[in-house]
Amino acid sequence: MAVYVYAVTLSDHPCRVDGVTGVGAHAAPVRVVPAGGLCAVVSDIDEEIRPKRRDVAAHQAVQNRLLADGTPLPLQFGYTAPDDEAVRAVLEEQAGTYRAALERVQGCAEYNVKASRKQDLLLREILDDLPEARRLNEEILAGSQDPRLPLELGRMIADEVELRRSSAAVELVRALVPLGKDHALHTPGGEDFLNLSLLVPFGDEAALVKAHKELARDDDSGVVVRLTGPLPPYSFVA
Structure with a gap:
């Protein structure tokens, strides 16, 4: 059998x-x-x-x-x-x-960290920070019929979204990777901009949990950090 x-x-x-x-x-x-x-x-x-x-x-x-x-x-x-x-x-x-x-x-378990950002808050931040994006948006809202404006604004926002998501991912990786014995980066899915697995020794998870609580605090940025574990170490099976 x-x-x-x-x-x-x-x-x-x-x-x-x-x-x-x-x-x-x-x-x-x-x-x-x-x-x-x-x-x-x-x-x-x-x-x-x-x-x-x-x-x-x-x-x-x-x-x-x-x-x-x-x-x-x-x-x-x-x-x-x-x-x-x-x-x-x-x-x-x-x-x-x-x-x-x-x-x-x-002597270790896997912990997975995923992060996303609320799109409405991110778009509002981009419009607040970029005068050119704000100008284009205002012209569109005022009824401009120029077909180039939505395309230009769309490209500008897409580039800025990618830049800010990448920057946020780098910051989180820099903060979290030292808390594990090893780490593995996966391709994020959906709205996530980070999918990180950490190999954490038994007994050392308290520091990771504390870091997650600090990162998960609402600071008006719209970043949402989710921690899952302990898990079997699938990501570290060579």
Whole structure:
């Protein structure tokens, strides 16, 4: 029977997964396959696993259970193997690679920081700061029919938005990166201008939480900073 693989841990990880069920319609018990001084956390499956809400939640629940007792090496959703023997073979063949990756994240959790800025406040700030943008906007509002004005104003605002978002991202990165053992920058999505992951040692998260509270205070800039964690260190699995 095929197996779904959630994570790899060192052999001394408690792997307290008794009573935990995994992905799939039949939700088989989660168990451990040891080999090469490592352990793979798996469950049996008899179907093709797709990223349905229930299965994604089950995958994450296993990661969270493991993280409560030490840092696992989490695998992305959907990793499967033909059987236990195949899992053991990979653990033994790749033992050095897995150990190096686990050493990198050992004793740490991932924290994710996303930041966005309220567009209405940003646009108001740009119009207040740039006389030329304000002049163009006033002419348009006064009823000017010149088709060049909206295009010129649009380009000016777009350039300024990008400049100010980039500047805000640099400032946040400069403030937050020293609070982690390692960091990874991801491409922001939607209205976000920053998507930053930090690898933070257990016990050091208080400084990050404090920094987030200070950055999240309303200072009329419209910047919204969100902190999520602790998380399994997906961003730091080489």
